[in-house]
Amino acid sequence: MQGISENSLGWVIRYRTSELLKGWWQPGILLAALIFSIPVLTIASFLLQPSGDVWQHLVDTVLTDYLINSALLTLGVGLGTLSIGVTCAWLTSLCQFPGKKLFIWALLLPLAMPAYIIAYTYTGMFDFAGPVQTLIRDWTGWGYGDYYFPEVRSLGGAIVMLSLVLYPYVYLLARAAFLEQSVCVIEVSRTLGCNAWSSFYRVALPLARPAIVAGLSLALMETLADYGTVSYFGLGVFTTGIFRTWFGLGDSAAAAKLAAILLLFVFTLIVIERWSRNRAQYHHTTNRYRQLPQFQLTGFRALIAFVACLLPLLFGFLLPASQLGLWALDTYTVMVDASFIRLTLNTILLGLSTAVLAVLLALFFAYGKRVLASKLVFASVRVVATGYAVPGTIIAVGVIIPLAWFDNTLDAYMRDQFEISTGLLLSGTLFAVMFAYLVRFLAVSIQSVESGLAKIRLSMDEAARSMGYKPAETLFRIHLPLMKGSVLTALLIVFVDVMKELPATLILRPFNFNTLAVRAFELASDERLADSSTAALMIVAVGLLPVILLSKSIASSRAGS
Amino acid sequence: MHKKFLLIAAMLFAIVISAISGTVTSQSAEVNIYSARKESLIKPLLDQFSAETGIKTNLITASADKLLTRMINEGRNTPADILITVDAGRLFRARQADIFQPIKSQKIEQLVPSNLRDPENYWIGLSQRARVIFYVKDRVNPAQLSTYENLADQQWKHRICIRGSDNIYNQSLVASLIAANGKAATQQWANALVGNMARPPQGGDRDQIKAAAAGQCDIAIANTYYFARMLENKKDPSQSEAAQKMAIFWPNQQGRGAHVNISGAGISKYSRNLDNAHKLLEFLVSPAAQSWYANANYEYPVNPSVKPGGLIASWGTFKADAIDLSKLGELNAEAVKTMDRAGWK
Numbered sequence: 005m006q007g008i009s010e011n012s013l014g015w016v017i018r019y020r021t022s023e024l025l026k027g028w029w030q031p032g033i034l035l036a037a038l039i040f041s042i043p044v045l046t047i048a049s050f051l052l053q054p055s056g057d058v059w060q061h062l063v064d065t066v067l068t069d070y071l072i073n074s075a076l077l078t079l080g081v082g083l084g085t086l087s088i089g090v091t092c093a094w095l096t097s098l099c100q101f102p103g104k105k106l107f108i109w110a111l112l113l114p115l116a117m118p119a120y121i122i123a124y125t126y127t128g129m130f131d132f133a134g135p136v137q138t139l140i141r142d143w144t145g146w147g148y149g150d151y152y153f154p155e156v157r158s159l160g161g162a163i164v165m166l167s168l169v170l171y172p173y174v175y176l177l178a179r180a181a182f183l184e185q186s187v188c189v190i191e192v193s194r195t196l197g198c199n200a201w202s203s204f205y206r207v208a209l210p211l212a213r214p215a216i217v218a219g220l221s222l223a224l225m226e227t228l229a230d231y232g233t234v235s236y237f238g239l240g241v242f243t244t245g246i247f248r249t250w251f252g253l254g255d256s257a258a259a260a261k262l263a264a265i266l267l268l269f270v271f272t273l274i275v276i277e278r279w280s281r282n283r284a285q286y287h288h289t290t291n292r293y294r295q296l297p298q299f300q301l302t303g304f305r306a307l308i309a310f311v312a313c314l315l316p317l318l319f320g321f322l323l324p325a326s327q328l329g330l331w332a333l334d335t336y337t338v339m340v341d342a343s344f345i346r347l348t349l350n351t352i353l354l355g356l357s358t359a360v361l362a363v364l365l366a367l368f369f370a371y372g373k374r375v376l377a378s379k380l381v382f383a384s385v386r387v388v389a390t391g392y393a394v395p396g397t398i399i400a401v402g403v404i405i406p407l408a409w410f411d412n413t414l415d416a417y418m419r420d421q422f423e424i425s426t427g428l429l430l431s432g433t434l435f436a437v438m439f440a441y442l443v444r445f446l447a448v449s450i451q452s453v454e455s456g457l458a459k460i461r462l463s464m465d466e467a468a469r470s471m472g473y474k475p476a477e478t479l480f481r482i483h484l485p486l487m488k489g490s491v492l493t494a495l496l497i498v499f500v501d502v503m504k505e506l507p508a509t510l511i512l513r514p515f516n517f518n519t520l521a522v523r524a525f526e527l528a529s530d531e532r533l534a535d536s537s538t539a540a541l542m543i544v545a546v547g548l549l550p551v552i553l554l555s556k557s558i559a560s561s562r563a564g565s
Numbered sequence: 566m567h568k569k570f571l572l573i574a575a576m577l578f579a580i581v582i583s584a585i586s587g588t589v590t591s592q593s594a595e596v597n598i599y600s601a602r603k604e605s606l607i608k609p610l611l612d613q614f615s616a617e618t619g620i621k622t623n624l625i626t627a628s629a630d631k632l633l634t635r636m637i638n639e640g641r642n643t644p645a646d647i648l649i650t651v652d653a654g655r656l657f658r659a660r661q662a663d664i665f666q667p668i669k670s671q672k673i674e675q676l677v678p679s680n681l682r683d684p685e686n687y688w689i690g691l692s693q694r695a696r697v698i699f700y701v702k703d704r705v706n707p708a709q710l711s712t713y714e715n716l717a718d719q720q721w722k723h724r725i726c727i728r729g730s731d732n733i734y735n736q737s738l739v740a741s742l743i744a745a746n747g748k749a750a751t752q753q754w755a756n757a758l759v760g761n762m763a764r765p766p767q768g769g770d771r772d773q774i775k776a777a778a779a780g781q782c783d784i785a786i787a788n789t790y791y792f793a794r795m796l797e798n799k800k801d802p803s804q805s806e807a808a809q810k811m812a813i814f815w816p817n818q819q820g821r822g823a824h825v826n827i828s829g830a831g832i833s834k835y836s837r838n839l840d841n842a843h844k845l846l847e848f849l850v851s852p853a854a855q856s857w858y859a860n861a862n863y864e865y866p867v868n869p870s871v872k873p874g875g876l877i878a879s880w881g882t883f884k885a886d887a888i889d890l891s892k893l894g895e896l897n898a899e900a901v902k903t904m905d906r907a908g909w910k
Contacts, residue, residue, distance in 0.1 A: 148779070235731060432635075522626075
């Protein structure tokens with residue numbers, strides 16, 4: 005009963021607000037959504053070009069491989085990130101065991117590790133010709149084919165690499181969800197006879213499901229967009245196929261068709277995610293927040309918990325970071341010079357400013373959705389969020405074409421009318437770079453801000469409004485303090501993502517502008533792993549601070565603690 | 566709280582804007598380069614050029630396809646004066662896209678042999694790269710090796726390591742085979758070669774040499790400079806140890822010669838620093854720069870007056886395929902399709 009009246013009152017207030025704001029907010033959102041969809045739409049427009057016999061060639065030869073490999077990769081990384089992310093999130097939020105305090109933040113560290121770097125590093129170590137297998141052969145006298153050793157550069161290897169660096173998305177959101185759960189449900193489940201395991205499986209997990217699926221969809225979108233790892237491992241998936249078709253076969257229309265299929269994958273993911281959210285509208289009925297009950301693990305079970313949290317940390321961070329560190333010890337004297345400091349600063353500055361912009365835009369979109377409750381706005385925000393799954397290079401090309409068109413059209417007009425050339429105003433500037441970043445990473449900030457906003461119930465708005473707060477006051481006095489955690493999360497994830505971003509930076513950047521990722525990748529792809537380690541390690545080091553801040557923000561985001 | 570936040574945002578924005586304007590301000594004596602050669606393999610030469618001439622160089626590096634896309638879309642307003650690629654196919658494509666202009670320099674015509682530049686000088690080669698066969702000295706009798714074609718022979722079943730078909734060097738190699746033997750014969754060759762691979766293609770050129778040295782296969786296909794860099798690697802002794810187990814074999818010496826590609830450059834149709842662009846290209850083919858390619862990156866010079874020294878000299882001279890390099894560009898798509906059909910990953 006209470007739920008119904010609350011909803012209908014909410015509807016009335018929402019309706020009134022929307023009347024006031026619809027005048028500019030809705031067109032504003034639609035316009036912004038359109039602008040940030042231009043790159044994806046540009047690529048989609050290639051579908052209209054004739055693709056000749058190349059498409060048929062793809063269908064005859066490689067398309068099935070691309071489909072199967074992409075599906076297996078997505079499935080594998082999905083299972084990998086889910087099992088690691090959820091397990092660790094549960095253990096660190098509701099269980100008590102030695103080392104937990106450390107794991108809470110350390111488990112986020114792999115987030116700072118670019119996937120291609122970890123792929124290069126592990127290949128260097130565990131490849132047939134690498135030190136580990138060579139040592140095995142030296143000890144045993146075995147040769148090629150005499151023993152089994154898992155192949156790093158394989159589909160399985162790619163699944164492991166991507167799972168190791170992407171599980172933090174699931175961990176991050178799942179842990180936040182577990183922490184937000186009202187103490188009542190857990191306590192009730194315990195009084196009804198659940199043990200630690202069944203109260204997790206039957207109560208906490210279903211309640212956290214929307215958050216877990218949100219984290220999972222981020223991880224999977226990142227998987228579908230990955231190019232560095234899959235191309236190094238020689239896997240035929242959609243991203244590698246798109247490049248090959250576009251540049252090797254010189255057919256942009258057939259490449260766009262592949263990209264369209266990739267986007268179909270993504271839309272399916274998004275639909276699944278929305279569906280799961282709609283189905284799972286659980287709301288806590290009380291506000292009794294206090295210290296969550298902790299399951300005290302001892303002896304063998306504590307050991308298992310410890311190992312379960314240690315493994316992803318070990319393989320996702322400690323091991324590759326130590327290898328990088330060893331290489332860097334050899335090479336840093338040559339690699340660190342004045343330009344290195346410059347490019348570190350570039351990277352940080354670019355990351356920070358993009359993160360701020362991404363969060364401001366996300367607030368604009370998310371509030372629009374909340375206040376306007378219009379289907380059109382919902383749909384357009386969804387479209388903006390697809391950019392995350394599109395490979396950076398594709399986005400970059402989608403940015404180059406419209407910006408260059410704009411610049412050249414303006415230039416031609418100005419030459420005609422005033423005989424002055426305006427040249428390239430936007431192309432080849434940091435504006436173009438940041439625009440591409442925003443197209444790719446808005447999904448992340450929107451996701452995070454929306455989840456924060458969802459915590460603030462409409463009844464709080466109504467209470468504030470009925471007590472005389474204007475909308476702006478409600479925003480700053482009620483929402484901002486409650487949203488702090490989510491906003492910080494959005495800032496930090498976008499920052500870390502931008503630092504790792506490579507393909508769009510490479511192609512869109514202005515002259516003489518380098519970032520850490522560019523430096524690391526150029527050297528690594530030139531098969532100079534040791535030389536690339538200093539820059540790679542610096543990415544990780546700069547990423548560390550945000551990651552630690554991030555864990556603090558989650559810890560303090562729990563109401564009542 | 567929110568005021569502070571806005572203030573920080575505004576400050577950041579201001580810094581970024583100033584960074585942007587800092588990078589686009591133009592100076593008179595400069596030349597702008599889009600390069601598919603990696604920074605570490607071109608910057609030293611550019612710095613040397615600047616020191617000698619006082620002309621400032623501005624550089625962006627990325628893969629050739631993407632730089633080409635950028636240049637084509639930037640149209641007549643492109644800031645690029647020079648595009649440098651690491652294969653002839655991309656230079657051919659740039660000419661097709663009508664973004665180059667003929668290079669007018671007698672000096673360059675004298676220094677670069679005509680088979681290493683476009684017939685109408687829309688582009689020139691800067692260095693040569695040979696893609697050849699490497700064999701494990703212990704396990705392969707070089708008398709059994711002869712040509713690229715011969716690698717399709719049954720005797721090499723599961724004995725060959727070669728990287729993926731995404732790689733431009735492989736695409737060019739297959740294109741050169743199509744040019745020499747025709748489509749049908751090359752398709753058969755590719756089918757047989759895939760059957761002879763010791764493992765699914767993966768990794769880069771060095772990885773093939775390492776895998777062979779470690780015993781995974783007996784033959785590796787790679788560019789010579791990777792082999793040289795491994796041999797001369799002082800920091801990681803495992804690389805030179807691996808390379809020392811291998812030897813180089815020059816294929817097709819009785820016939821058309823070993824497959825050679827170039828890294829090369831062309832001048833943008835819309836170049837605003839035309840003189841400086843010509844000066845830079847003249848510098849890059851001058852003896853000083855040419856010996857840098859040979860000594861620092863173990864590539865073969867295009868300037869025949871420069872004789873590579875040391876390690877490269879020890880490999881002796883070889884006969885190079887004198888194919889018109891534009892052909893490699895023309896046949897690139899056909900090469901990719903051939904490899905797709907053969908199941909070359």
